[in-house]
Amino acid sequence: MTDWISVCAVTDIPVLGSRRVARARGPQVALFRTADDRIHALLDRCPHKAGPLSQGIVFGNAVACPLHNWTIALENGCAREPDEGRTPVFQVKVEDGVVLLDRQELDTVGIDLPPVMAGPCTRVAC
Numbered sequence: 001m002t003d004w005i006s007v008c009a010v011t012d013i014p015v016l017g018s019r020r021v022a023r024a025r026g027p028q029v030a031l032f033r034t035a036d037d038r039i040h041a042l043l044d045r046c047p048h049k050a051g052p053l054s055q056g057i058v059f060g061n062a063v064a065c066p067l068h069n070w071t072i073a074l075e076n077g078c079a080r081e082p083d084e085g086r087t088p089v090f091q092v093k094v095e096d097g098v099v100l101l102d103r104q105e106l107d108t109v110g111i112d113l114p115p116v117m118a119g120p121c122t123r124v125a126c
Contacts, residue, residue, distance in 0.1 A: 004093055004100040007031070010039060011097065018054040018063075020044055021101065026111035029090055030054035031099060032063060032074050039099055040074035041092045043110045047072075047085030052116045 013019045013033040021029040021041075030044035030053050042063075044054045051067035062071045062080065071080040077087040088109045093100040 002091070003103040005103045005106070006098050007101050008099050009097055010037065010094060010099055013039065013099070016058045018056075018058065020054045021106070023106055023111070026109075026113050027115050028054070029101065029106065030063075031092075032058050034058065034061060034074070038074075039092050039094055041090035041101060042072065042074065042077050043088040043090075043113070045087055045110070045113060045116050046070055047077075047079055047087050048083065050114075050116055053087065 007021050008019060013031050015033055016035055017033060019031045021031060028044045030042050032040045042053055044052055046053055046065040048070045049067055051065040053063050053065055053072060055066045056063040061074050063074060064071055070083050072087060073080060077089040079085045090105050090109060091102045
């Protein structure tokens with residue numbers, strides 16, 4: 001049986017935008033909202049150079065990675081041709097305007113990958 005956990009309200013995600021869900025290990029999870037209010041969840045990590053997909057532009061059923069403009073399909077995490085690769089997808093359920101994610105997936109999917117470092121580097125050795 002799936003253990004669904006509430007992560008936010010649908011309205012907390014901007015239309016054609018995203019919101020990030022923090023995890024104890026691995027990259028965050030990016031939630032995306034399409035123009036027709038469908039919600040998708042991907043690992044917040046482009047398969048190309050690990051760019052933060054949550055900072056990309058959502059259009060149609062895809063997001064453009066902010067680093068090199070790779071187009072990633074929201075429904076399956078696959079890069080669109082001519083690019084290749086895939087980012088993990090998380091199951092999403094919406095009930096009464098609340099977005100729910102599978103706890104086991106949050107605890108296991110992609111946790112072996114390093115977190116994405118978005119924004120300026122604050123460490124001495126970058």
